[in-house]
Amino acid sequence: MGEILKTIQLNKYFREIEEFHVIKNINMSINSGEFVCITGKSGCGKSTLLYLLSTMDNDYEGEVFINNTKVTGLTQNELAAFRNENIGFIFQFHFLLPEFTALQNVMMPALKLGKYSKEEIEERALAKLAQVQMKDYAHKLSGKLSGGQQQRVAVARALINEPKVIMADEPTGNLDSVNTGIVFDIFKDLAAKGNTIIAVTHDTDFAEKSDRIIEMKDGEII
Amino acid sequence: MALPVNLEIAKTHLLSRKKQSIVAMLGVTFGIAMFILMISFMKGVNQFLQDTMLSSTPDVRIFNDYKTDFSSSITSEYFKDSNQLTIVHHPKPKDISLNLKNAQQIISDLHQNPKVLAVSPVVTSQVFYNYGPVQLNGILKGVNILDEIRLFDLKSKIISGRLENLLTIDNGIVMGVGLAEKLHVVIGDMVTLATPSGTSMRLRVVGTYQIGIAAVDDVNSYVNISTVQQVLGKDKNYITAINVKMKDINYAHAEAFSFQKKYGYKAEDWEVTNASVEASNTVRDVLTIVVSATMLIVAGFGIYNIMNMLITNKMKDIAILKAQGFAQKDIVQIFLAQSITIGLLGALAGLLFGFLLSYGLSCVPFPAKGFVSLKTFPVIFEVKYYVFGILFGVITTLVAGFMPSLKASKIDPVAILRG
Numbered sequence: 203m204g205e206i207l208k209t210i211q212l213n214k215y216f217r218e219i220e221e222f223h224v225i226k227n228i229n230m231s232i233n234s235g236e237f238v239c240i241t242g243k244s245g246c247g248k249s250t251l252l253y254l255l256s257t258m259d260n261d262y263e264g265e266v267f268i269n270n271t272k273v274t275g276l277t278q279n280e281l282a283a284f285r286n287e288n289i290g291f292i293f294q295f296h297f298l299l300p301e302f303t304a305l306q307n308v309m310m311p312a313l314k315l316g317k318y319s320k321e322e323i324e325e326r327a328l329a330k331l332a333q334v335q336m337k338d339y340a341h342k343l344s345g346k347l348s349g350g351q352q353q354r355v356a357v358a359r360a361l362i363n364e365p366k367v368i369m370a371d372e373p374t375g376n377l378d379s380v381n382t383g384i385v386f387d388i389f390k391d392l393a394a395k396g397n398t399i400i401a402v403t404h405d406t407d408f409a410e411k412s413d414r415i416i417e418m419k420d421g422e423i424i
Numbered sequence: 425m426a427l428p429v430n431l432e433i434a435k436t437h438l439l440s441r442k443k444q445s446i447v448a449m450l451g452v453t454f455g456i457a458m459f460i461l462m463i464s465f466m467k468g469v470n471q472f473l474q475d476t477m478l479s480s481t482p483d484v485r486i487f488n489d490y491k492t493d494f495s496s497s498i499t500s501e502y503f504k505d506s507n508q509l510t511i512v513h514h515p516k517p518k519d520i521s522l523n524l525k526n527a528q529q530i531i532s533d534l535h536q537n538p539k540v541l542a543v544s545p546v547v548t549s550q551v552f553y554n555y556g557p558v559q560l561n562g563i564l565k566g567v568n569i570l571d572e573i574r575l576f577d578l579k580s581k582i583i584s585g586r587l588e589n590l591l592t593i594d595n596g597i598v599m600g601v602g603l604a605e606k607l608h609v610v611i612g613d614m615v616t617l618a619t620p621s622g623t624s625m626r627l628r629v630v631g632t633y634q635i636g637i638a639a640v641d642d643v644n645s646y647v648n649i650s651t652v653q654q655v656l657g658k659d660k661n662y663i664t665a666i667n668v669k670m671k672d673i674n675y676a677h678a679e680a681f682s683f684q685k686k687y688g689y690k691a692e693d694w695e696v697t698n699a700s701v702e703a704s705n706t707v708r709d710v711l712t713i714v715v716s717a718t719m720l721i722v723a724g725f726g727i728y729n730i731m732n733m734l735i736t737n738k739m740k741d742i743a744i745l746k747a748q749g750f751a752q753k754d755i756v757q758i759f760l761a762q763s764i765t766i767g768l769l770g771a772l773a774g775l776l777f778g779f780l781l782s783y784g785l786s787c788v789p790f791p792a793k794g795f796v797s798l799k800t801f802p803v804i805f806e807v808k809y810y811v812f813g814i815l816f817g818v819i820t821t822l823v824a825g826f827m828p829s830l831k832a833s834k835i836d837p838v839a840i841l842r843g
């Protein structure tokens with residue numbers, strides 16, 4: 203399958219008190235349908251790299267291509283629209299909107315995209331919730347769900363717009379082994395269906411079972 | 425197509441912290457209610473004073489404004505030498521008459537004027553009423569009462585007796601109610617008055633009236649025009665002023681000017697005559713605007729504060745929304761919609777509350793003491809003020825909510841989401 207994500211000479215500096223070269227000359231390529239894990243010691247720049255790839259952080263040097271689109275240089279608003287359609291993001295601390303139900307949380311990115319009618323979106327959202335075995339909790343306030351349940355809802359939300367790439371920053375970092383297992387199985391399943399997954403993780407077991415491991419050290423790929 | 429989602433989010437945010445939303449709303453409600461109350465009352469006062477003033481001031485008054493033109497002097501008859509310089513200190517006029525010389529022509533000409541509704545000739549004189557050993561000051565207005573009625577709504581001002589009695593009873597007088605009280609006279613009583621030139625006369629009280637302004641009711645009285653002419657020792661053509669009512673009061677200013685040019689006498693419109701009333705109206709208007717604006721600004725700061733707090737609490741949510749592809753303008757919409765909702769609902773409640781307050785005030789008896797005659801506080805109800813109220817409320821909240829919303833839209837999601 204074809205290339206879905208590519209970086210050319212990616213460099214990032216933090217310039218706060220003193221200049222800190224956090225991402226160094228990263229050239230990487232990820233194919234469509236791959237399940238890639240990024241690992242490395244704490245502080246080596248994994249999260250920073252992932253936020254660059256996700257288009258949320260656009261303060262960098264070099265170029266990023268996603269799905270044959272050069273995202274480097276797009277405006278904030280263009281990037282927002284691009285993320286909405288092409289990238290699903292999962293965070294370590296689940297990060298649902300607590301005042302909304304599980305279903306509303308899942309529907310939100312799709313409502314923003316506005317490609318389907320509200321009824322259709324609701325149907326799709328319920329299907330996604332079923333995929334992560336959370337359909338029974340659809341109408342519960344997300345603030346009232348357990349951590350593992352919330353993370354599964356967050357996965358369903360990342361999937362709602364059928365994005366080309368799913369990115370996750372330590373998606374299981376906060377979960378017990380049972381929930382880690384569930385989330386991992388979902389990822390595996392998604393990858394098997396042709397979704398591209400890029401996950402940052404500390405969990406070596408988790409990484410071992412993925413298609414490819416990208417190991418980082420001090421801002422470089424080794 | 426993102427608007428409905430954004431509004432949905434705004435709605436959920438508002439409803440999930442009802443207390444705060446209501447407190448913010450009450451700020452606006454109070455501001456708008458005060459605005460409505462203030463403006464309805466102040467405009468009511470203005471209206472009342474204007475009506476009262478117009479009930480005793482003609483639209484245009486034409487009179488002989490005696491001129492103090494001393495460019496020519498009788499001194500020249502005594503000091504004929506042109507090489508001499510003559511300086512006269514403290515010159516005085518030799519003889520002036522205050523009447524309008526061609527009054528009848530002016531009156532018939534005014535009757536032809538299509539913009540004029542009614543004309544009433546007047547002879548006014550300063551008089552003194554004998555009240556035991558003291559003499560009370562007064563002004564006698566000699567009118568053709570039927571003409572005068574067409575200018576002013578005098579019938580509703582009558583306290584006792586009838587205006588028409590002037591026509592049937594010889595030497596009748598309709599007295600200002602304050603003056604009648606001072607003289608302790610009632611209908612049927614005789615009063616004795618004297619003019620500055622010394623002639624005196626006895627008149628019978630046939631009615632009393634009250635305009636509502638003590639300064640008028642305590643000195644003025646109406647008599648037949650011939651009565652004043654007689655007491656002054658003048659003939660039937662002696663007229664000191666002509667009061668004119670225009671078809672539209674707004675013509676008054678321009679027409680006064682043309683009357684003055686045409687007839688050669690001073691013509692004054694009601695606005696000039698009552699400039700002080702206009703000035704006090706302006707003062708009240710400014711007061712209303714200042715107080716209302718202050719209230720609204722305070723309410724605005726309240727909203728600004730609450731929106732800022734909300735946004736600080738919702739940093740994480742904003743970051744999540746942005747991560748999912750909500751653009752800056754979506755975030756602005758979400759938070760601006762909240763402050764507009766607060767503003768709109770608050771303003772609507774304010775209108776209702778303001779209406780109830782003004783209605784309440786309009787039922788409170790006015791503690792009338794001398795100066796004006798009023799049964800209850802003067803309040804006027806006008807849709808215009810309510811429309812302004814809504815506009816002000818929404819604009820204030822829009823302004824107050826805009827900066828926090830803009831700040832929210834600028835939040836960097838990465839800084840917040842980094843685990």
Ligand SMILES: Nc1ncnc2c1ncn2[C@@H]1O[C@H](COP(=O)(O)OP(=O)(O)OP(=O)(O)O)[C@@H](O)[C@H]1O
Nearest residue numbers: 216218222224243244245246247248249250251842
């Ligand atoms: N805003 C910032 N300003 C300056 N330095 C930063 C900033 N954010 C991160 N860093 C530094 O950049 C480096 C990389 O941070 P990053 O969060 O990418 O590490 P990580 O590999 O994700 O670590 P962990 O596994 O602990 O999450 C770290 O040394 C961190 O201290």
Ligand SMILES: [Mg+2]
Nearest residue numbers: 248249250843
């Ligand atoms: Mg990290």
